[in-house]
Amino acid sequence: MLLKRSSPLFTAQGAADEAIDLLLDHLQYESQKVGVKSSIIDKEPIHRVISGLLEADDAVEQTSSDTVSSHAAIRVIDAFLVPKFRFDPIKKQFYQHTGGLSVHGGSSAKSALYKDRYLLLFQRISHDQHFSKPAFDTEMSHYGSCEIAPIQSLVGQTGRRWVMGVISQFEDGHFYLEDLTASVEINLSKAKITTGFLSENTIVVAEGEMLLDGIFQVFTCGFPPLEDRDKSLKLLGQHDFFGGGTLTKEETLRLAELENRAVNAMFVILSDIWLDSEEAMGKLETVLDGFEIQEVVPSLFVFMGNFCSHPCNLSFHSFSSLRLQFGKLGKMIAAHPRLKEHSLFLFIPGPDDAGPSTVLPRCALPKYLTEELQKYIPNAIFSSNPCRVKFYTQEIVFFRYDLLYRMRRSCLMPPSTEETADPFEHLVATITHQSHLCPLPLIVQPVVWNYDHCLHLYPSPHTIVLGDKSEQKAFKYTGITCFNPGSFSNDNTFVAYRPCTQEVELSAL
Template structure:
């Protein structure tokens, strides 16, 4: 029989935390406490009540499930919950849409009903959604927050909506934000959701902030720049502990202390990124075998292999060649049991790989072609392009597409100073979008524009491009290109999550096996 004094102490302690526990549960808990030294019971009880309070409770009444979870958390604080995945590869067709809610005055998450071939109305909202995300993101930047009543604020910039600029016949020096578009051939306009004004330069379909003199419906631009980037921490304030990145967990795993502890304990853990992994090329497979040999004693967390997976354009024989290439790759992996057991193999198809239209986001390689490989290699994951990877608290976005090349080709004003990949990193992060291009330059599924957004900014963006290998950092986000494994001296990139470190590697020519 439970001690009545102990039962009352339990009920009173929970009451102090604003919680209501039934007598039946109090008696059950008191019986468990009889096995604990009397001088330690109060400490246990306080910790369990705090654990219950930290749970997402619907009301103040404590359930048996709440108690069981609280006791488990207290006894084994480093045990991961089911949704706290160490490694999770996220299908971008399942990521939530981020939208600004005017009534709540903050960004919110929305689920999307799957539909690849959506109605035409979704095409018209692509650039509207991009603009609104950047508009409301910019308005809360320190430079653009208006002064409070009675406050004097220097260096404040007032962004004027184009609709207001036109309707009020305002003239003189102004700052406006809009989408650069060529409404008339050879004449560029700056558009927002309410109107458009003529502009003079730079990159079509980028959203920019223009400063200049406005006269007679024409903006004579003095300065043109991107909306300022927003730090990842600031962007996450609106979402609280909600998961904006995607995946199984309802809560943001970036905030998980247990995953952070796990991540920091695995200081040697690494993720290898390889691009242009030609599975029909004997030299590529031989070099990859050399790579596995080097990692055989310390298997990486994952190998992220990006397409193209064949050395020739898609044709009638592509399916059979891909199956043969995957079989040869599986035979190589099975020679290294530790790697086969411990490492994941994540395949990200290029836009020209077999099995899907040349539209982003791209579906994974077809199941019927990859079935044998998945049966032989338990760590195989065939992902979308782009895909998202969550490793502990790190958020990674992988895109296989020649986006830098396309942006250079279509830029109205090419920057001649600095590294081009630094400009590229700034462009996609300030635009909060992986492919800030027009639809003719790069088709996307209208309803899945949000899956190409990178907001909040992740920890690492991998843009596997035909461009030479590079790495740079902008707004605390690493942006890397592993380079072409098949063409650029069999180079690849390695990411060490615990240290947030990037390493450039290559297979030397003189150690072929």
Template sequence: MSLKPIILQQFCFVYKLIIQHDSISFLEENIGEFIRKKRSSQEELINLINEIAKEYINNNENNSFVELEKLKTVYHNLTCLENIENVKTVLIDNDLMIDDMDPNEFLRVVNAFDMPSWNYSNEKKGFIRKLDPLKKINPSKGCINIERFDLVYQRLKRWPGYLKQATGFNKIDNKLPTIKDLRGRTGQMFNIFGMLTLSKEGIYCIEDKDDILKLDLSECVFDGIHAEGNFVIVKGQYCNGQILKVINMENPPLECVDDTRREFGRIDFLGVPTSREDREDEMIKKCEATWKHLFFAIISDVWLDKPETLKNLRKMLRGYQRVKMFPFVFVFIGNFLSEPFLYSDECSMKYRAAFDKLGALIAEFPSIAKSSHFIFVPGNNDFNFNGILPQRQISDLYTARLKRKLPNAVFASNPCRIKYCSQELVVFREDIIHKFKRYSVEPSKLQNDQDCLEKKVIKNLLQQSHLNPLSSSLNSIAWDYDHTLRLYPVPDVLILADKYQNYSFDIPIASNFIEDSLNNNNNNDNNKCHCLNPSGFSSSGYKWMVYYPALKKSELCELPTRGL
């Protein structure tokens, strides 16, 4: 089988790339060797070439000329063909190999500042990778809202209820017109998508890429919770004076991970190598299900300057040691002091001493110190917080002694991501529910309606595909790191450490593909997000939560009143 015509067809005619003889020869030699060993079909061959071309475009978005060295880098990063394929085959064909696997190899902590930036391109109908923020010349503050708009809108356009439909005579019924499309159509009903903003006069408006429109919310029925800075869909009548009399406001529908992968493939949003084949996914999930004894202990607001906190931490560790059940991972979430960190010699000494005491305390239990992983996520009262998200990890200046005693300790950013087997866990320390209660379109209603408030807020975050989807006037986000707060694709677990009461529940996500719904695929673990809040350890009666990845369930723990 000659590969040159297929390579030229895909690179030149499908992806509009210019590829020369040396690059074609490289692909012919390497891909040819691969398909001979694997005995791949022509369809598998075309899929492989397509994936290489897509990855090249994503990594070299402004260059249509295929350079050999860059192509080699893309090829080897994408495939690692011979060795990886052999390992996959052995692992999947021989279940006994799972017993020899080490779960520690499947755990990764991803700091926010290490995550690659992927933005949706309307021109290429896919995601393209942005440059490293440090290499940029122009600031990107004005791009944040546009990038978030495109991210949510591309998801919304695929939802069946908002697709364009042909109405005959070559006319198209656009179910989501732009604000400019409303001109001259007074008295008609429309669905409009855009960002909810508040004018200087205190009037709510909806804003898209081209225009802004005032809203009359006097008769509006709110479906869910909404705040300034959210992207919403409003339905109403266009009236004189460029005002939309709204009868309904709702958030964009959610999209499950399976639908995202079906549309875009396996994009590495975290910067962590992931499986690119279904059979490797099966192997990882087998390992995940086999390790039922592994669990995460999640503890928030650990005030290390309080003797009572250290006393109860010792009780907790003693309890785990007594039953010989050691958490696979301890996730310690700030704040780590009962008072805000101040940049003074006295406070710095106090902060360093607090972590020294914690390291010495955990070292009293050698089995736990040696076998468990320890992840530390700062809070808004901790070192390195200047009011801007994401927040950098706590400096080695304060944690060096603890790290020497705990070799498996990792100090992460806020937010951070934990990749374990097939699951992505997002950890975020922010009092977000309090913000929504304060800045919601209907704050008075929220103050009186406490029933399932946390579910409404968490669902809003997932629908907005963002951890802090409020207006820039209400919170500060580093311009070039806004992508680190995104929730797209939807994570498997969202750990939102909040001062609010503890909770644990699943957010179900329906597939927008009819065949999936008919096959009841909504019971798939990919079609839900497990959400939890451990509340405060030091501030809420010394409680914490444990999460079981094999079961995708969590439970609340507290110290017994007697014993230990």
């Protein structure tokens, strides 16, 4: 039997092409095992390959039928269980951190935090053809090339140079650009900036010229360019940055097929559910009543904090009352039998909820508060903030934090309005280009040094949910779906999200 890629058999598109490529790869492997180097393949290896694929398909089919019924299509990943990877600039590859990670890191962990953020973006920009060194030193090779120069090399140089570094403020009150080699004071007064919030701790790519007084005059300043998700995955090989486990090509194809069939799957996301507010609880019951009578109930309800109208700080003395209010919420959910049986309920703490500290990432709500609710809803999931959800092949990140307000206050200069004047779009551009959920100065928002990787957004996820008390918004940026469900207790807003089509339905009572 002679198989050719030009055959009409290979004119199908999409999953059919991938399945046929997979079949040819298996045939090639079987042929190599028996030492066949000819393009002509006999019946026996074809029979073995097809039999093996059919057996695997039957096994996956049986597993998938059990999976759908047990909600295993949705996997929630706690931030503290996300694997940690570091980039080796010498070998130019990632390696996984082994061993435990202490919450109380030493001083070296703080410097490693900045180094890891920088190297993550540096290896990303090294794949961009516009910022890579030309292969041959010819006039044509310099066309459109903006090679990144180490800051240390600026000393004694004239003319314009491209550099990449972290914006830092030293004790003298001036701003500097810092990379792994050196730091240089910068002047942004004449800089043309691109979309996004430029603040301290953000990593930027800048074009400028070294002045005689040792200050780097910046003419153009922006964030490192994004890298396509598929390109990132090819470069990373089998590394699991998301924490959902690695999949073979066969498993990915099968899950993609199941995902395409799940057209009725829907996530309902609500932020700011104040359990101590009768008005908010009444509105929540209205929402649950509405979904209870739907033909197909939502697959997942995501309840994001804050769960109390008052901050649960040192002056808060009503924890026993809050515990009872969680119990009332559980009783309310249990009064909707279809939702209780067929939907999952995920709870993510807010910035003012009870917990050991306000440092990110935040651990799940204390068991003391949630025990009463779990009596009614035993399969309720209480996760960290941020947390990650894997839906078949899709990767979704949930983050509850009033980020827009903080980013605007920390901004060094007004963002450019050339492309957009919408603050939410600037926020989305900032976190996606920085590949970090909260690129704020640590003095503004502390981060557990050893767990900063939990806030990374690399490779880019399919969807980012930013629970914020600001206005409800949705924005698709470079293929990444981002939305803010709004504040349910304040604005009566929430979102119904269909992961199969990445459709965002901005809803309100």
